[in-house]
Amino acid sequence: MQKKIHHLSHIDLDGYSCQLVMKYTPYDIVNYNANYGAEVKEKLDMILEAIKSSKESALILISDLNLTADESRWLNKEVNKLNDNKQEVKITLLDHHGSGEESAKKYDWYYLDTTRCATKIVYDYAKEHFEFDEPSWMCKYVDIVNAVDLWKQEEKENFEFGKVCMRLVTETRELNRVMFADADSNYKLSLLLEAATFIDKEDANIVLDEQIHSLKKAFFKEDKNDTLDNLATKYVVKLLGELRSDKTIYYKGYRGYLSYGVGNTSIVGNGFLTTYPEYDFIVDVSYRGTMSLRANNNVSVAQISKEWANGGGHPNAAGGRIQGFKEQYRYDKVKQQIERLINDKESRAGSLDYKKED
Secondary structure (H helix, E strand, C coil), X not given: CXXXXXXXXXXXXXXXXXXXXXXXXXXXXXXXXXXXXXXXXXXXXXXXXXXXXXXXXXXXXXXXXXXXXXXXXXXXXXXXXXXXXCCCEEEEEEECCHHHHHXXXXXXXXXXXXXXXHHHHHHXXXXXXXXXXXXXXXXXXXXXXXXXXXXXXXXXXXXHHHHHHHHHHHCCCCCCXXXXXXXXXXXXXXXXXXXXXXXXXXXXXXXXXXXXHHHHHHHHCCCCCCCHHHHHHHHHHHHHHHCHHHCEEEECCEEEEEEECCCCHHHHHHHHHHHCCCCCEEEEECCCCEEXXXXXXXXXXXXXXXXXXXXXXECCEEEEECCCCCCCCCHHHHHHHHHHHHHHHHHHHCCCCCCCCC
8 A cells, every 4th residue: 555645535524524534544645625626626636746746656545526527537547647657656536426427437446335425435445445543433423424414314413413513614714725725624624633522422512512612712822812813813824924935926126925815814914014024015816816915014005906906005905806817726826827917017017116105
């Protein structure tokens, strides 16, 4: 069995629970998550790029996601190319969505079982095929996910607890999963791991429901207590700082920071600029191409916004919408779009002074 596993899973409770199960295997696992549609192929592209770069043997594990016939054909072809180059790469897809039947009939690596949720399939598969250090709560937890994912309301206790776990995943929006993929995955898996400790409590679903806010705060808290918003903001600013080596952009000699889909720019942006005063501005681009810029008296972002997107605002707070922006599921492709925009605007604008007037 390959020691390196690239695990792509869905973005709901079932998808993340598949990855929680795999935490109890001894392998080197990198987690990726995707929703249906174009994001699936984008993430598979990332996995293939990582495998090619490492030149090591690997397993591509896909769970709770069905592939279309075209996607399956493409992935099979790409992996065959790697194996032809003696890299030894395997695929295992474990899913329960009937829409994958066509691919399941064609490829032996595509395992389909519509009677169990993906978490249960991964759990049973791991016990049979992987080294697996199963914790005492795992079997009950898997049954809970199975009950709510297949909507088995007759299993009332498991179903009700599963509904709370489902909300625990869908309402963990504090971290952006494109910008902070690893941190966001760790956040969700950590909360699900904490949720598992409530399984045997009396009225477990109610107790967990009442503790969600505290569990979230505990994840973000480093020293003193504060509101969840403030704790999460501090955590996000720290992540932004850690990633600044490849998130920095330049415009007319001014140093900026490009974030994608982080939101809450007034608080997060100003927090970042205060913490990292060497930056003149920060711009956060949304999935739809709207942008929000913040500065801290070093440059007028209203002027930058006007030139970039016909936008406007105040010297320290401005916004606009980028014409022709294409939604991306990878930060590097967002940055390529913005840098093309910057290069185009710089070449047309000539030398301008964007400093604020005293």
